[in-house]
Amino acid sequence: MSAVLLDTDDVGAAEATLSTIFSKIRIRTPHRGAPVPMRLERSVIGSLGIDTADYGCAFGYEMDPPAQILVCHVVSGGVEQRAPHSRGTRSGPGDVTAFGPRDAPSFEGRVLRGRYHVLVVDPSTLTDITGAHDAVHITGAAPVSAAANQQLANLIGYLRRCATNPQLHGNPLLAGMLEQHVAAVLLATLPNDSTLQPTAQDRRDSTPVLLRRAIAFIDDNAHTDISLADIAAAVYVTPRALQYLFRRHRDSTPMEYLRRVRLHNAHLDLLAADETTMVGEVARRWGFAHAGRFAAYHREHYGCSPQELLNPLPRPTEITGHSS
Structure with missing residues (x-):
């Protein structure tokens, strides 16, 4: 509006x-x-x-x-x-x-x-x-x-x-x-004055233990509006250190990992859905505003579109021969 x-x-x-x-x-x-x-x-x-x-x-x-x-x-x-x-x-x-x-x-x-x-x-x-x-x-x-x-x-x-x-x-x-x-x-x-390179302290705050804590926080809170700053605060590191932590151990960013968790939860909801469930409803529930982009992510990770998961094609009827 x-x-x-x-x-x-x-x-x-x-x-x-x-x-x-x-x-x-x-x-x-x-x-x-x-x-x-x-x-x-x-x-x-x-x-x-x-x-x-x-x-x-x-x-x-x-x-x-x-x-x-x-x-x-x-x-x-x-x-x-x-x-x-x-x-x-x-x-x-x-x-x-x-x-x-x-x-x-x-x-x-x-x-x-x-x-x-x-x-x-x-x-x-x-x-x-x-x-x-x-x-x-x-x-x-x-x-x-x-x-x-x-x-x-x-x-x-x-x-x-x-x-x-x-x-x-x-x-x-x-x-x-x-x-x-x-x-x-x-x-x-746009030109800006941000500095994205990790400091020595950021590098020290990149242990696997902290990564597991960050992942657990994301897994438990993926259904809520959490930001990079929220995840960093939960494991007591700076957001920049958290970025370095995920790049080093997961080859991704924290927000990319969060998106994958939300996509997985949306996939589970689709698997458990009935005939009244709408794909757009599930997508929005897990933070995907663009239905086409959600469908592309789902196909990339699960090999089928969300709509195909909701409405699978019927298997071909097996035809048996009869001897005369």
Whole structure:
């Protein structure tokens, strides 16, 4: 379900609302007193916001750094942003650009008439997934490559589709998995200051005993919304040490192992299902929001689709011959 946060052509009202939603902003229009039609609609999944912004005219802006990470996919129109002593960036249709918390003072730019899809992310999700002691920051506006730009555009499109699915709302397990997925994609596609290499202490915290404890915690809590930080806290190591522990002994990440456990539990539920059971229901119960992806995972690990497991093909009837 979405909510309209802004629908006005009054500059003062737009400034006040956008300053409350994002950060303090001042809007400059080409013609003083001219109407500035703006509409902003938001959907929410867990802590994630997915906005659709329609601007009916071009305008300049001065803006304080936002408290949240804003990842903007330009559908039509264009965005410029310039920080002090920097060349700035320009983004057109199909491009993705990011705004994030930073130590720099206010920055400025220009927005053209058009439509924009904006992903709003709490910065703490990046810190949680990396296990860093200090906050992790997005350090640049532009994705690291053309492929990264496309990956971010695809991510925002996928989240917009998820936001229209009423069965996702009120499901903390699905929301938590989406938040972690978003954080991982942002770290892979946008410049940032995270340090993922294990320290000497992390290497010492990589014994098989700790691995068994981590696996036991995951097995016992796979039905709940647990994060990398939760698993690490349960075995008294840092999230970074936990990542190293699983890479060293399992050749996977903790979250990949968690996904396999959830997939296995979904498989068991399908085996025990009756004719009234729906595949989508089982998938969502175990945190798989995308039915097609769930089916692909299931086929990869169990050699058949979930639907084939629920509705097996009848065996051919044996035909016996009769002598005349």
